[in-house]
Amino acid sequence: MTATxxxxxxxxxxxxxxxxxxxxxxxxxxxAVVTAWTTWTGGGSATPEIDNVNGYPAVFLGGFGMMxxxxxxxxxxxxxxxxxxxPTTRPTRTAALCWVAIVPFFxxxxxxxxxxxxxxxxxxxxxxxxxxxxxxxxxxxxxxPSLGGPLLGVALGRWVRFPGAAFVLFLVIFGWVELxxxxxxxxxxxxxxxxxxxxxxxxxxxxxxxxxxxxxxRGSPWFFIGWQLALCTIAVLVALLRGAEGRVRSxxxxxxxxxxxxxxxxLVLAGTGGFTYAVTA
Amino acid sequence: MPTASISLRDVGRTFGATRALAGVGxxxxxxxxxxxxxxxxxxxxxxxxxxxxxxxxxxxxSVLGLDPQVPAERTGxxxxxxxxxxxxxxxxxxxxxxxxxxxxxxKEWTEPAARHAEVRRVxxxxxxxxxxxxxxxxxxxxxxxRVALAQxxxxxxxxxxxxxxxxGVDPEQRVVLRTVLAEIARTSIVVLSTHQTExxxxxxERVIVLDRGRVRYDGPVTDLTGQAAxxxxxxxxxDPAAKVSWRTGTGRYRNIGTSVRDDxxxxxxxxxxxxxxxxxxxxxxxxxxxxxS
Numbered sequence: 001m002t003a004t005x006x007x008x009x010x011x012x013x014x015x016x017x018x019x020x021x022x023x024x025x026x027x028x029x030x031x032a033v034v035t036a037w038t039t040w041t042g043g044g045s046a047t048p049e050i051d052n053v054n055g056y057p058a059v060f061l062g063g064f065g066m067m068x069x070x071x072x073x074x075x076x077x078x079x080x081x082x083x084x085x086x087p088t089t090r091p092t093r094t095a096a097l098c099w100v101a102i103v104p105f106f107x108x109x110x111x112x113x114x115x116x117x118x119x120x121x122x123x124x125x126x127x128x129x130x131x132x133x134x135x136x137x138x139x140x141x142x143x144x145p146s147l148g149g150p151l152l153g154v155a156l157g158r159w160v161r162f163p164g165a166a167f168v169l170f171l172v173i174f175g176w177v178e179l180x181x182x183x184x185x186x187x188x189x190x191x192x193x194x195x196x197x198x199x200x201x202x203x204x205x206x207x208x209x210x211x212x213x214x215x216x217x218r219g220s221p222w223f224f225i226g227w228q229l230a231l232c233t234i235a236v237l238v239a240l241l242r243g244a245e246g247r248v249r250s251x252x253x254x255x256x257x258x259x260x261x262x263x264x265x266x267l268v269l270a271g272t273g274g275f276t277y278a279v280t281a
Numbered sequence: 282m283p284t285a286s287i288s289l290r291d292v293g294r295t296f297g298a299t300r301a302l303a304g305v306g307x308x309x310x311x312x313x314x315x316x317x318x319x320x321x322x323x324x325x326x327x328x329x330x331x332x333x334x335x336x337x338x339x340x341x342x343s344v345l346g347l348d349p350q351v352p353a354e355r356t357g358x359x360x361x362x363x364x365x366x367x368x369x370x371x372x373x374x375x376x377x378x379x380x381x382x383x384x385x386x387x388k389e390w391t392e393p394a395a396r397h398a399e400v401r402r403v404x405x406x407x408x409x410x411x412x413x414x415x416x417x418x419x420x421x422x423x424x425x426x427r428v429a430l431a432q433x434x435x436x437x438x439x440x441x442x443x444x445x446x447x448x449g450v451d452p453e454q455r456v457v458l459r460t461v462l463a464e465i466a467r468t469s470i471v472v473l474s475t476h477q478t479e480x481x482x483x484x485x486e487r488v489i490v491l492d493r494g495r496v497r498y499d500g501p502v503t504d505l506t507g508q509a510a511x512x513x514x515x516x517x518x519x520d521p522a523a524k525v526s527w528r529t530g531t532g533r534y535r536n537i538g539t540s541v542r543d544d545x546x547x548x549x550x551x552x553x554x555x556x557x558x559x560x561x562x563x564x565x566x567x568x569x570x571x572x573x574s
Contacts, residue, residue: 010391011387014386015386018383075373077370078370078372079370079371079380079384081334081366081369082364082429082432086387086388087387087388087389089356093387245352246352
């Protein structure tokens with residue numbers, strides 16, 4: 001009985017590494033990665049416009065990544081009577097889970113590079129966007145959802161008890177994106193509809209016209225990335241809020257208010273910036 | 282060096298309209314303290330208060346001189362605390378080693394080699410060295426209890442709170458666990474809640490009996506047992522004068538009464554006899570309480 005404790009060493013990094021290992025071995029996440037990579041490989045020349053294919057990484061890395069981190073967060077809930085009385089506070093454990101989102105984020109980055117191989121930014125499938133805007137569209141559609149989905153899964157896991165909550169949320173977001181995309185088809189030049197379309201963690205930016213040309217919808221892909229990052233920040237803060245006490249709690253609430261205001265501003269800028277009407281190339 | 286201690290002053294805890302604890306005052310020092318009481322007496326609530334899992338509704342709790350109501354001090358307590366709750370859920374897919382290792386990490390054992398050695402040590406203490414690689418879900422109830430106990434023993438904490446640690450554990454392992462706990466209690470405060478009076482009799486110097494959220498008895502085990510001296514006897518029939526009587530394996534009846542009898546065949550009282558006597562010989566009352574709750 002001569003064991004000694006190694007107090008004071010930061011737990012966050014080793015804990016995040018441990019959780020990342022658990023995520024990587026999670027069957028849902030493995031399925032998501034494999035499927036995200038297999039859905040866009042091949043058939044590049046047959047793609048008339050980029051939005052036909054670049055939703056898949058968001059669905060799998062973002063949507064299924066959200067379900068995987070939701071499971072990861074909930075998995076220790078049964079052990080909370082033990083884990084909850086350790087010196088590692090719940091916000092620290094939550095922070096470690098949030099760091100895990102780096103794994104799907106890097107998968108998203110790799111997917112982006114993989115995507116640029118068959119669909120280089122000069123390709124006609126991107127429509128009239130400038131090369132930098134094309135890159136912004138891809139980052140907003142592939143990389144950021146790969147980060148945001150898993151973060152949302154952690155926040156959901158910290159606050160919601162219903163086991164199927166992540167799947168339900170995934171269906172809600174998927175349905176919302178489909179709905180506002182259909183609405184945009186009939187109101188391509190409307191600013192409110194553009195804001196509505198971008199009021200989502202994922203949005204389409206192009207559509208193939210009947211003539212075969214690609215139309216870019218109104219809205220700024222750069223500000224859309226800002227809006228998405230604000231949503232990521234909100235997800236992290238909401239997750240950290242669970243179990244936070246005292247000064248930490250009030251700081252989180254203050255940061256949430258700032259992030260919320262920032263998100264609204266960025267959403268409005270995303271809807272009103274960029275092309276101010278639909279442009280067909 | 283000051284002696285480690287826990288003190289509770291007029292501590293109460295309510296859950297809505299239900300009063301789980303009321304006016305509890307205790308001072309705990311190193312050694313094993315047993316906590317006895319019927320279901321719903323407030324034992325688990327008291328242990329959760331001591332383990333900083335629950336704040337009191339009233340009164341003051343101090344653990345090792347630290348106030349669990351203050352977040353920084355609560356963390357300080359948790360660094361010196363081992364807690365085995367009554368119910369522990371285990372994450373799917375975890376082996377015994379992986380689970381205890383995970384909790385060790387949460388207990389700030391960040392150095393992998395030292396952590397792994399400590400996990401192997403505590404699994405060895407509870408007799409699970411050979412089952413470290415076995416998935417917990419595939420283990421028996423008794424083995425799971427021992428996994429839960431193993432994580433509480435990490436780092437030989439100065440405060441060890443155990444809620445029914447021996448439930449479902451086989452007799453041989455119980456004896457092993459008693460030895461382990463007795464060794465830890467040389468320097469640590471061990472508080473043990475159990476329904477196994479023989480564990481308390483074998484292990485504890487002090488026993489606290491809770492009933493309906495209040496302390497009914499607090500003192501040495503021998504004193505409590507001594508209160509039943511002359512009040513336990515054997516007879517061929519149930520004695521109408523007895524508060525409790527039951528047929529033993531020999532076919533004779535063991536009777537426990539409130540008054541000392543001279544005209545009967547006395548037997549050495551056990552802690553269980555004394556406990557039943559203290560509670561007013563109330564197996565029937567306890568059953569009625571459980572139905573009511």
